[in-house]
Amino acid sequence: MAKKKSGNVEFAPRGIGDEKSGAVQKGVDLPAATKSKHKDLGLSAAKLKAMYEQMYLQRRFEERAMQQYQKGKFGGFLHLYIGQEAISTGTTFALNDDDDIITAYRDHGWGLCRGISANEGMAELFGKATGCSRGKGGSMHFAKAENHFWGGYGIVGGHIPIGGGLAFANKYEQNGRISTCFFGDGAVDQGALHETFNIAQLWKLPAIFVVENNGYSMGTAARRHTVADIVDRADGYGMKSAVINGMDVFSVYEKMKEIADDVRKNSEPWFVEIRTYRYRGHSMSDPQKYRTKEELEEYQKIDPIERLKTYILENDIAKEAALEKIEEKVEQEVLDAVEFADNSDFPKDEELYEDMFVEDNPYFHT
Amino acid sequence: MAELQFREAIKAAIDEEMARDEKVLVMGEEVAEYNGAYKTTEGLLDKYGYKRVIDTPISELGFAGIGVGAAMNGLRPIVEFMTFNFAVLAADQIINHASKVKYMTGGQIDCPIVFRGPNASAGQLGATHSVAYDSMYAHFPGLKVIYTSEPDDAKGLLKSAIRDDNPVLFMESEQMYGLKGEVSDEEDYIIPIGKGKIKREGEQVTLVAHGKMYHLAVQAAKELAKDGVECEIIDPRTVKPLDLPLIIESIKKTNRCVILDEAHPFGGLAAEVGFLIQREAFDYLDAPVQRVTLPDVCAPFAKNLFDLWYPSVKQVVDAVNQVTYRN
Ligand SMILES: Cc1ncc(C[n+]2csc(CCOP(=O)(O)OP(=O)(O)O)c2C)c(N)n1
Ligand SMILES: [Mg+2]
Numbered sequence: 290m291a292k293k294k295s296g297n298v299e300f301a302p303r304g305i306g307d308e309k310s311g312a313v314q315k316g317v318d319l320p321a322a323t324k325s326k327h328k329d330l331g332l333s334a335a336k337l338k339a340m341y342e343q344m345y346l347q348r349r350f351e352e353r354a355m356q357q358y359q360k361g362k363f364g365g366f367l368h369l370y371i372g373q374e375a376i377s378t379g380t381t382f383a384l385n386d387d388d389d390i391i392t393a394y395r396d397h398g399w400g401l402c403r404g405i406s407a408n409e410g411m412a413e414l415f416g417k418a419t420g421c422s423r424g425k426g427g428s429m430h431f432a433k434a435e436n437h438f439w440g441g442y443g444i445v446g447g448h449i450p451i452g453g454g455l456a457f458a459n460k461y462e463q464n465g466r467i468s469t470c471f472f473g474d475g476a477v478d479q480g481a482l483h484e485t486f487n488i489a490q491l492w493k494l495p496a497i498f499v500v501e502n503n504g505y506s507m508g509t510a511a512r513r514h515t516v517a518d519i520v521d522r523a524d525g526y527g528m529k530s531a532v533i534n535g536m537d538v539f540s541v542y543e544k545m546k547e548i549a550d551d552v553r554k555n556s557e558p559w560f561v562e563i564r565t566y567r568y569r570g571h572s573m574s575d576p577q578k579y580r581t582k583e584e585l586e587e588y589q590k591i592d593p594i595e596r597l598k599t600y601i602l603e604n605d606i607a608k609e610a611a612l613e614k615i616e617e618k619v620e621q622e623v624l625d626a627v628e629f630a631d632n633s634d635f636p637k638d639e640e641l642y643e644d645m646f647v648e649d650n651p652y653f654h655t
Numbered sequence: 656m657a658e659l660q661f662r663e664a665i666k667a668a669i670d671e672e673m674a675r676d677e678k679v680l681v682m683g684e685e686v687a688e689y690n691g692a693y694k695t696t697e698g699l700l701d702k703y704g705y706k707r708v709i710d711t712p713i714s715e716l717g718f719a720g721i722g723v724g725a726a727m728n729g730l731r732p733i734v735e736f737m738t739f740n741f742a743v744l745a746a747d748q749i750i751n752h753a754s755k756v757k758y759m760t761g762g763q764i765d766c767p768i769v770f771r772g773p774n775a776s777a778g779q780l781g782a783t784h785s786v787a788y789d790s791m792y793a794h795f796p797g798l799k800v801i802y803t804s805e806p807d808d809a810k811g812l813l814k815s816a817i818r819d820d821n822p823v824l825f826m827e828s829e830q831m832y833g834l835k836g837e838v839s840d841e842e843d844y845i846i847p848i849g850k851g852k853i854k855r856e857g858e859q860v861t862l863v864a865h866g867k868m869y870h871l872a873v874q875a876a877k878e879l880a881k882d883g884v885e886c887e888i889i890d891p892r893t894v895k896p897l898d899l900p901l902i903i904e905s906i907k908k909t910n911r912c913v914i915l916d917e918a919h920p921f922g923g924l925a926a927e928v929g930f931l932i933q934r935e936a937f938d939y940l941d942a943p944v945q946r947v948t949l950p951d952v953c954a955p956f957a958k959n960l961f962d963l964w965y966p967s968v969k970q971v972v973d974a975v976n977q978v979t980y981r982n
């Protein structure tokens with residue numbers, strides 16, 4: 290009979306409070322940002338300003354949304370993307386407009402990038418009929434299918450196979466489109482990811498799977514929920530891979546463009562780890578005891594929006610006044626959106642039964 | 656009697672069973688260092704340490720199955736799901752493995768495991784976070800299913816569930832965790848699985864309601880009492896095994912029944928209880944049995960649609976008026 294061992298048994302790695310050095314523990318290690326200048330990347334002054342406007346819009350949209358939530362203007366979950374805007378922006382600028390994008394519930398930034406107006410977005414948060422998903426989805430389910438934004442999904446990892454399926458259809462149709470699927474570091478632990486990676490590699494699907502590693506899955510640091518570097522998963526499937534600094538929009542743009550070109554040419558999947566940081570809590574009710582204020586401040590010092598602004602100013606691409614004009618325009622757009630959402634009607638009662646089936650008069654069990 | 660919040664009653668049950676039996680352990684997302692997404696495991700890490708209170712990755716299929724294997728191999732895991740809406744990913748382990756392993760090995764292997772967490776809707780959380788799963792699991796042989804409505808029931812039944820040598824699903828609600836109620840301070844307070852409770856006595860109509868729906872039934876009964884209609888409320892507490900004799904006894908007295916169920920209408924608890932009543936008490940019925948359920952539609956986000964979607968006191972009152980021919 291085996292001898293009974295004594296001693297300390299533990300399973301999950303320990304988190305905060307266990308570090309000994311006293312140094313700030315970083316949620317993620319950022320790889321170096323690209324050295325390329327905007328001209329090397331083929332980005333015009335107008336494009337840079339558009340990028341700035343897009344990132345600033347996402348930031349202000351969510352800050353206003355948060356205020357409205359706190360005022361009790363709407364309920365449900367509210368997961369903010371603040372801090373991660375360089376990823377949505379760099380990616381959408383790098384892709385063709387008809388390439389497919391699908392993401393998780395932290396989806397507002399993605400929606401705004403793909404043509405959901407501030408009005409439609411805010412109205413969706415408020416659950417109004419004028420929202421992008423007609424008030425049926427709320428914060429977690431922004432979608433704009435006509436712009437190839439397939440929406441935000443609330444079951445962690447659930448949309449990873451779907452991202453593969455979008456790519457499957459593109460390959461089937463030989464339409465030249467590629468599909469991109471974004472998810473959090475927490476989703477990497479789901480079996481769905483591994484099954485999908487195997488099939489995607491085996492069937493050579495034109496897909497880019499991207500983990501937005503913001504260091505935390507709810508209250509659990511990445512090193513407490515997953516082994517090794519996330520990107521290493523790719524090796525097991527013989528999949529091409531890359532790690533990108535997600536706090537720098539140029540780095541995201543440059544690499545995602547390169548990868549998109551490769552996928553379009555060779556029809557083979559990639560797994561990309563973009564490292565980033567979320568400034569706010571997981572959702573609105575998160576005391577954030579799992580991380581330090583110092584850590585948060587380290588990342589806020591390298592804020593992606595400030596970084597682009599500094600670049601634009603230092604390289605004389607636009608004057609301060611021009612950027613201020615953009616900011617004022619965005620500010621107004623977002624304030625108008627709040628008013629629009631507030632003044633919009635709720636869906637009509639009969640809409641409860643709409644959108645379940647394609648038929649006009651489907652069967653409902655009673 | 657002590658007044659406890661629902662979450663405190665659950666925590667107390669787990670705590671007592673962990674203290675009593677070293678084989679009992681808890682695992683799930685955010686159960687340890689975060690003290691539980693809904694604080695039902697608050698303080699347990701400090702008390703029992705990293706060996707027995709374990710944070711898991713978001714790998715429902717994986718950790719549910721690890722729980723099943725550990726249970727087969729002699730431990731008594733309590734596997735927490737952040738909600739049963741996410742347990743769908745673990746359904747293979749619950750349905751194909753935990754529920755069947757004893758039978759298909761000719762009785763050689765027991766699987767004493769508790770799967771627990773909040774069930775059903777918790778407000779405007781949208782289509783994927785709002786489904787009631789108790790009836791679905793009750794469909795499968797080999798599983799016991801509990802969905803309680805009050806802290807006292809929760810404490811006594813969770814302790815029973817942890818001691819049970821079979822797989823048990825124990826369901827709670829995000830919206831009830833803060834609810835306070837008197838909880839017996841009897842030492843080692845146990846409520847047997849499969850026993851319902853008459854929670855309000857009345858002569859005219861039987862309301863069968865469990866989980867969050869019980870509280871809707873209470874509100875409706877108060878309204879109806881103002882009108883002189885006295886409802887008897889039966890909380891089955893355990894969905895399976897179902898305390899059918901208790902329900903039938905009540906029907907024999909009231910001759911009328913309305914069933915409340917937080918699930919969609921097709922094939923849910925309401926359908927099952929309705930069938931059983933006609934089989935066992937057909938001659939006693941003075942009106943067809945009615946039910947109040949969710950509609951056959953996904954959960955909408957918009958506040959107004961959500962309120963329309965969710966069962967209301969008015970629907971219960973209307974159903975009672977129907978079975979008492981008062982409309
Ligand atoms: C299958 C499933 N399990 C659990 C949850 C609850 N949940 C929602 S988000 C989340 C954390 C996910 O973290 P990550 O994937 O890193 O994304 P992030 O929030 O950082 O963007 C959890 C546990 C869920 N929605 N779905
Ligand atoms: Mg994360």
